[in-house]
Amino acid sequence: MSDQPNALNNGDSVTVPFLPALRQKLGLRLSPPATALVLTENGARNRFWRWVGVVWHRLVAFSVLGAAAVTLAPHAAFASETPVPGAKDARVRNVNYDPDQVVTIVGSFRHAIEIQFGPGETVTQAALGDTVSWQIAPVGNIVFLKPRERAGGTNLIVVTNAGGVPRTYHFNLALGTGATMYGVRFRYPREERAMAALQVQVAQGQAAKAIEASITTAALDHAVIEGARNINYTVQGDSALQPTEISDNGEFTVLRYPGHADIPSIFAVDVDGTETIVPYDVREDFVVIHAVYRQLRLRRGATVLCIYNEAPLRNDRGDRTGTVSNVVERKVKGQ
Secondary structure, three states, X not given: OOOOOEOOEOOEOOOOOOOHXXXXXXXXXXXXXXXXXXXXXXXXXXXXXXXXXXXXXXHHHHHHHHHHHHHHOXXXXXXXXXXXXXXXXXXXXXXXXXXXXXXXXXXXXXXXXXXXXXXXXXXXXXXXXXXXOEEEEEEOOEEEEEEOOOOOOEEEEEEEEEOOEEEEEEEEXXXXXXXXXXXXXXXXXXXXXXXXXXXXXXXXXXXXHHHHHHHHHHHHHHHOOOOOOEOOEEEEXXXXXXXXXXXXXXXXXXXXXXXXXXXXXXXXXXXXXXXXXXXXXXXXXXXXXXXXXXXXXXXXXXXXXXXXXXXXXXXXXXXXXXXXXXXXXXXXXXX
């Protein structure tokens, strides 16, 4: 290999297209609704990124306020002294939990009654006023009741453990015929509303994070094609390794290998000839090298291609954001 490089193509520098395919793909990706971005001064002066920030903050605000409104807004009380008949069979009834409400249970001689509490609850104590006339059997989150004789009314107090939180239930037990109950199931509207609000908030947060990730990725991708491009490159060596396009914007070097061609190993060459492998990532047909070098050396087996940057060194980016983009800034937690 001679010391003097050849021109990129037959002795002349070739004008490389301004990455039209990559620019088109990134343009499509820069259209999501909104995201959370920490804007630098450059970003704040850009109308697109200002719009992204405004929409993002509104999305988060509506998510938090909406969840709070669902949780804190007053709701009508549905607790009733007598459980409400079910839609399919009136003997299976439902009642909303209220620690300050006494629930009436109407039983029938020689018939058992099932009282079912919340999922995960465990009955820890049960006290009957009349233990002679009524039989009780707690099992997990269920209490089975059965009148053993035609007795008068009495009361029942049940204490449960609901995930470490005690709940107390007060019952009035009576015998009857027309309103006999076989099953009574408790519902917990307040907890259900809180869980629904939490699920909505979590879903909105996940959606917002997905939008943020999409916009941030697009912004970082866009940094690859920002600014004036240098196409003053020459090559020397095996043309089988040669990319169809070579350019840089002072921060990134982009090589194009269309059709998912095999990408060779890429090394930066120091002034003393030392080779160092370079960091890069592949985006469709483009290899994006995260720096600009005076000389790159591509290798595949015994074949070698040298790429020479003939332009003066430059760095058009004055802002130091901690990322590859001028509009996306890395923030360290706690600082």
